[in-house]
Amino acid sequence: TSRNRCDAVSPSSSSIDVAELAEIDWDNIDFGLKPTDYMYAMKCSRDGDFSEGQLQRFGNIEINPSAAVLNYGQGLFEGLKAYRKQDGNILLFRPEENAIRMRNGAERMCMPAPSVEQFVEAVKATVLANKRWIPPPGKGSLYIRPLLMGTGPVLGLAPAPDYTFLIYVSPVGNYFKEGVAPINLIVENDFHRATPGGTGGVKTIGNYAAVLKAQAAAKAKGYSDVLYLDCLYKRYIEEVSSCNIFIVKDNVISTPAIKGTILPGITRKSIIEVARSHGFKVEERNVTVDELVEADEVFCTGTAVVLSPVGSITYKSQRVSYGEDGFGPVSKQLYTSLTSLQMGLCEDTMSWTVQL
């Protein structure tokens, strides 16, 4: 039922001049920072206006020890990716969505934010300045990390007097060490990621520091990551430390509804739209932890993670495994549709990509 027309792309049609590429081992890139050439910085003064930003060499930044971001966590980040196509063109995936999400998060964190246009133009400039670091087609992507930070000094608890918007990039491969193989999750019963009325629904830096302890414990036991439950009833699944979660049962796809404690993932939203365009029923609702036992397939989505199949979930010492190889047919279909779109292997029927 696919509406996407996928053209076969022959490797020989590639027009990349290898001399344009940075000299790294493109066959073995993981999700780690590789320093690139340039980063972008834009300051915002007390009056809330971001001035002209500029590209500068990638490197350390100087920051006041009393900066609000260091002392009180007044900071947000974003994540998006650029892909290099066979024809040499560069594709960004839905950058305006990241700009809008940063603006929503900034409102919650009492910060001024760049306009959508400023954000997107800054992303484009940063990607183009680091073009030689965008992996060849099929070898990965350029991960783009915008930051918004209260960099002005505070001592008493208050919003910072001034702010810095910064973007750096790094070529990346697969997020999980499993690659595209299924990951194994453990449901966390003691720690919680988010609370009603808290900041779980925005991409503030503190949400990520808060999950490190549970994640470390899970990894020490051999799990890939942690699946969080709601903190009130410990009954509804919320999300994984670094991505959203979906279940598939009888070809109906369900994912926890966005209600303040769940990060509104752009890949989450895109997968919902792609699935619906393929004729699937998708429900955004409360999903109970018991439904994991009955599910046919489970998968995670995120910018870094893309779509990662879940091979097993352990809850209170009970382990449930999914399918033969853990990468079920619905997950596979959605993975292929989404990544073909992102990488420019298909006609962009959704008008989601921005070509540089």
Ligand code: COI
């Ligand atoms: C992303 O998927 O871009 C994120 O921001 C998650 C992060 C933990 C890598």
